[in-house]
Every structure is written in structure tokens, then in C-alpha cells.
Amino acid sequence: MSTPAIWDAIIIGGGAAGLFCAGLAGQRGKKILVLDHAEVLGEKIRISGGGRCNFTNSDSSSQQFLSLNPHFMKSALARYPASAFIDLVRAYGIGFHEKQAGQLFCNDSAKQIIDLLFQECTKGQVQIRHPVSVSTIESKSSHWEVMTTQGNHKTHAVILATGGLPVPAIGASSFALDLARQFNIDVVTPRAALVPLSFTAKAFSQLDSLAGLSLPVTIRSGIKGQQYGACLFHEDLLLTHKGISGPAVLQASSYWEEGEPIEIDWLSNGAGVHGAKLFDEIFSANANRLKTTDNILASVMPQRLAKMFTEQAGLLSKKWTEVGKIEQQALKASLTEWRVKPAGTLGWNKAEVMRGGVSTDALNGQTMMSRNHAGLYFIGECVDVTGHLGGHNFQWAWSSAYVCAHSL
Ligand SMILES: Cc1cc2nc3c(=O)[nH]c(=O)nc-3n(C[C@H](O)[C@H](O)[C@H](O)COP(=O)(O)OP(=O)(O)OC[C@H]3O[C@@H](n4cnc5c(N)ncnc54)[C@H](O)[C@@H]3O)c2cc1C
CATH class of the missing domain: 3.50.50.60 (FAD/NAD(P)-binding domain)
Structure with missing residues (x-):
């Protein structure tokens, strides 16, 4: 032409x-x-x-x-x-x-x-x-x-x-x-959006050793009623040496506002199941009464992560029947409403x-x-x-x- x-x-x-x-x-x-x-x-x-x-x-x-x-x-x-x-x-x-x-x-x-x-x-x-x-x-x-x-x-x-x-x-x-x-x-x-999130060394010290681990979660991000609003995703999360990634995190990153926390339910199985419900089920099951807290948790999440959460709560190897009500509630909250403030994103080179x-x-x-x-x-x-x-x-x-x- x-x-x-x-x-x-x-x-x-x-x-x-x-x-x-x-x-x-x-x-x-x-x-x-x-x-x-x-x-x-x-x-x-x-x-x-x-x-x-x-x-x-x-x-x-x-x-x-x-x-x-x-x-x-x-x-x-x-x-x-x-x-x-x-x-x-x-x-x-x-x-x-x-x-x-x-x-x-x-x-x-x-x-x-x-x-x-x-x-x-x-x-x-x-x-x-x-x-x-x-x-x-x-x-x-x-x-x-x-x-x-x-x-x-x-x-x-x-x-x-x-x-x-x-x-x-x-x-x-x-x-x-x-x-x-x-x-x-x-x-x-x-x-940058659809991008992995990074953390300060302090906020991420325990999770760093779990790099490579992937599991389904529910993740909440954004601020309701403001700018782009808030959203909830049930997908896989991947722990890396730099922070968190995987589909759940990429999705959440698009809604994340700088300085704001994100919330992760590590027990939700990524299928929209509320982790708190699963938590109540496994810890009230008769069959689990004599098991240690980390062993009970490891039946529904990766063992290394179960160990990290119970260690952090001072409950590693402790029988669930020996754990007090306040500690039980604290563990439940840390597993199902884990709030953390990302330091930032991995930027334009890693964003989709x-x-x-x-x-x-x-x-x-x-x-x-x-x-x-x-x-x-x-x-x-x-x-x-x-x-x-x-x-x-x-x-x-x-x-x-x-x-x-x-x-x-
Ligand atoms: C790693 C990666 C994976 C992705 N995977 C998916 C996926 O699987 N599914 C999906 O839906 N989306 C995916 N995306 C997003 C998708 O690629 C983009 O949303 C889409 O390409 C946008 O189309 P566009 O035409 O607007 O821009 P682009 O496709 O980026 O095209 C822009 C064009 O403009 C040209 N250009 C830029 N500046 C100038 C300039 N100054 N002068 C002249 N030309 C210029 C560029 O060279 C380019 O050719 C992915 C993105 C990345 C980075």
C-alpha cells in the first residue's frame, strides 16, 4: 500500500x-x-x-x-x-x-x-x-x-x-x-500491580526460612470504600526469600495501599472455608485431644508452617488440653487473621x-x-x-x- x-x-x-x-x-x-x-x-x-x-x-x-x-x-x-x-x-x-x-x-x-x-x-x-x-x-x-x-x-x-x-x-x-x-x-x-510484596527483615524473620513453601490461603487487601476498594482472594500463596508471592498475593497487591496491612487466613484452604471454623473443628475433635498443638495443626497445613506458628506462640510440643483459653484464642487469631504491613512491592521489573x-x-x-x-x-x-x-x-x-x- x-x-x-x-x-x-x-x-x-x-x-x-x-x-x-x-x-x-x-x-x-x-x-x-x-x-x-x-x-x-x-x-x-x-x-x-x-x-x-x-x-x-x-x-x-x-x-x-x-x-x-x-x-x-x-x-x-x-x-x-x-x-x-x-x-x-x-x-x-x-x-x-x-x-x-x-x-x-x-x-x-x-x-x-x-x-x-x-x-x-x-x-x-x-x-x-x-x-x-x-x-x-x-x-x-x-x-x-x-x-x-x-x-x-x-x-x-x-x-x-x-x-x-x-x-x-x-x-x-x-x-x-x-x-x-x-x-x-x-x-x-x-x-506496580500483580506484583510480589516485600517486608522488612523484622516483620519477615520467621517466614524467611520457609521460602519455597506454597499453600492455599484467603487474603484480604485494600480499604473498603476508598480508592480501588478492598478485595478478598482464595488462592495459593508462595513464600520466597524476598517476601510473599503466588496468585493470592499478586491479586492482593493490586488492592494494597502503601502503609496499610494485609490480612491472611492461613487455614482457609483457599476455598473460601473460614479458617476459624476449621480451627474450632480440629481442636475440638476427640481424636486430637491427646496430640500436641503443632501435630494437630500439621494435619491441615504444611508441617513447617504449623511448627513456626506454634513455636511463635510458645506452644510447640504442648498438648492442646494443657493450653489456656487466652493462648488458644491468640493462636487462632494469628492463624486466621494474620495482619502484616508489607514494606513495599518488588516494583516495575516484577510487576505484570x-x-x-x-x-x-x-x-x-x-x-x-x-x-x-x-x-x-x-x-x-x-x-x-x-x-x-x-x-x-x-x-x-x-x-x-x-x-x-x-x-x-
Ligand atoms: C510477565 C508478564 C506476564 C503477563 N501475563 C499475562 C497473561 O498471561 N494474561 C494477561 O491477560 N495479561 C498478562 N500480562 C499483562 C499484559 O501483557 C498487558 O496487560 C498487555 O500486554 C497490555 O497491552 P497493551 O497493548 O496496552 O501494552 P503492551 O502489550 O505492553 O504494548 C505496548 C507497546 O508500546 C510500545 N511502546 C512503549 N513505549 C513506546 C514509545 N515511547 N514509543 C513507541 N512505542 C512504545 C512497546 O514497545 C509495546 O510494543 C502480563 C504481563 C507481564 C509483564
Whole structure:
């Protein structure tokens, strides 16, 4: 395709949202140019889902997203739901499987999703140029001008799809957020999310020796009624030398506010069972009357952890019948309402996504266009919409790209 005098849209960022939007718009007859500063495109897709790309979640709904406006994503998700992307994956003959409730992964490789996106772009005659650096974007009276290291381009629309801040080593940048600020568009303070949590040496001294241990828990994080609210997750927790990780912790990290504690129920079995109930059951069971406290606990949790909790409570090797009421209650609370203040997160290098971003107040949720700047769009992770773990972040990339492509 020859280079037009003026493009219908220039998409900055050729990742999940940018390439998907480009392919769809191109197939609708629009002249689309994608610009990306990376040597290799689709790197986040390639490393996603342990190399198998958890490309969507069949249960994706607004409930699985954080945003200061919890309704913002509803329209896009309704117009392009997970089922639509699943149909597309099927149409390309890509084999996939469900790992956990609703989480869909490629059977072979994440590269199949990257290939799908490139083929969609080819069908839409999209031009893709990279690596190229965009220096300036200016609004003119009848069009936009995009200045790059490889020349300047005129366009009717500019679509920012430069993603979030995680993993700078593979091309993440604050480009979309900086541009939003330049146009007086509010940006909700970005923060690492779906990320392991770290602790001070003091708070973590006992758990450090248990690194490598994984168990199902219930974890509570966030502040009800404030900012992104609070949430409760029943999933696996992994103890590491640096702190805590695993799906339960990654989920909780998205809701965690600095300086606030998180609460862990170590006895909940990760299935929503209230640990306090299980505690009462095992310690009142006749069969356990003559057993030591740590032995009773070890019947429902890893032995090393049972030992640590009873040691900490001064009850190691003590028969439960010899333990006083106050000590019993203290042990129960420490096991089922364990409150600890994380020192921080492991930061952008270890985060899967960014919480915060371009304020949804500034965007039209039906189109993703700026309310105050006609022709300026933001899609994907750069927007203040963050999914839970399990394929929701890619679904947001596809859904936001779809409504944008259909509004051009
Ligand atoms: C390790 C890891 C695993 C993940 N696994 C999953 C998963 O299994 N399921 C899931 O749903 N989500 C997963 N995610 C999150 C998911 O990858 C992102 O939410 C998704 O890629 C966001 O899509 P996007 O198009 O907005 O941004 P990206 O896919 O990150 O694309 C942004 C593009 O913009 C380009 N860019 C950035 N700055 C500039 C600039 N200044 N100029 C030009 N181009 C620029 C980048 O090079 C990149 O190509 C994972 C993330 C990580 C880090």
C-alpha cells in the first residue's frame, strides 16, 4: 500500500491493544500506520502466561477490574466480550485449554497470538514501522501531526497504545501518560500491580526460612470504600526469600495501599472455608485431644508452617488440653487473621501490570476518545483499568481496541 498524504489513524505502540486495533480498523478500510520504538514487537505477549499467553478469561466482566470508575469498562467488555476473542482464536485454529476457572492458555505458544495479530494487520493492509521514536504529537486545526525520527506524518486520529510501566527492559515507557499530561488530561498515579510484596527483615524473620513453601490461603487487601476498594482472594500463596508471592498475593497487591496491612487466613484452604471454623473443628475433635498443638495443626497445613506458628506462640510440643483459653484464642487469631504491613512491592521489573493511568473521566468509554481532544484516543493498559490475574488484562486490551477501531 502506498503512503497516504494523511492517515486515518496512527497508532503508537504495537503491542496487544495497538496491533489488534490496527488490524480491525484496517479491515474496515481505514489507512492505519503503527509506530513502535521496540526492535521486536509483541514481547509482553511472548512472555505472558509463562510463554503460553493467558489470552482471555471466559468469565471476564467488570467485577474483575480495578478502576476509579468501576463502570467504565462495561461498555467495551459488552461490545467485545471474551467469547468474541475466543471465536477469533478458534478461527485461526489455535489450540487452547482452560487452566483454572475461565483462564484460557494456548496449548503451544504465545507466539500463536502474536502471529494472529500480525495476520489481522496484514488483512487490513496496516503499515507497521519499528524501531522508530516519536518525538512530538501536535494538534492542528484539521488534523494531527506526528513527528518521528523517520519523518513526520499527518493523521486524522492518534491512538496511544503504549501500555503500562512494567518491565522497562522490553520497551515499557510512560509515553501515553506523559502525552496525556501534556494535553491536560488527568493521570491516576501509576503503581506496580500483580506484583510480589516485600517486608522488612523484622516483620519477615520467621517466614524467611520457609521460602519455597506454597499453600492455599484467603487474603484480604485494600480499604473498603476508598480508592480501588478492598478485595478478598482464595488462592495459593508462595513464600520466597524476598517476601510473599503466588496468585493470592499478586491479586492482593493490586488492592494494597502503601502503609496499610494485609490480612491472611492461613487455614482457609483457599476455598473460601473460614479458617476459624476449621480451627474450632480440629481442636475440638476427640481424636486430637491427646496430640500436641503443632501435630494437630500439621494435619491441615504444611508441617513447617504449623511448627513456626506454634513455636511463635510458645506452644510447640504442648498438648492442646494443657493450653489456656487466652493462648488458644491468640493462636487462632494469628492463624486466621494474620495482619502484616508489607514494606513495599518488588516494583516495575516484577510487576505484570500497572494500576492507575490515564483517567477514565477524560475518556468516552464507547470509543476511548478523549472528551476534550477530538481524534486523540487511549487504549489498553495505559488507561486506568487494571484486570485481575487470569487473562483479564489481555481482554481489556482486545475490548478497548475494538471499540476504538469501530469508532474511527
Ligand atoms: C510477565 C508478564 C506476564 C503477563 N501475563 C499475562 C497473561 O498471561 N494474561 C494477561 O491477560 N495479561 C498478562 N500480562 C499483562 C499484559 O501483557 C498487558 O496487560 C498487555 O500486554 C497490555 O497491552 P497493551 O497493548 O496496552 O501494552 P503492551 O502489550 O505492553 O504494548 C505496548 C507497546 O508500546 C510500545 N511502546 C512503549 N513505549 C513506546 C514509545 N515511547 N514509543 C513507541 N512505542 C512504545 C512497546 O514497545 C509495546 O510494543 C502480563 C504481563 C507481564 C509483564
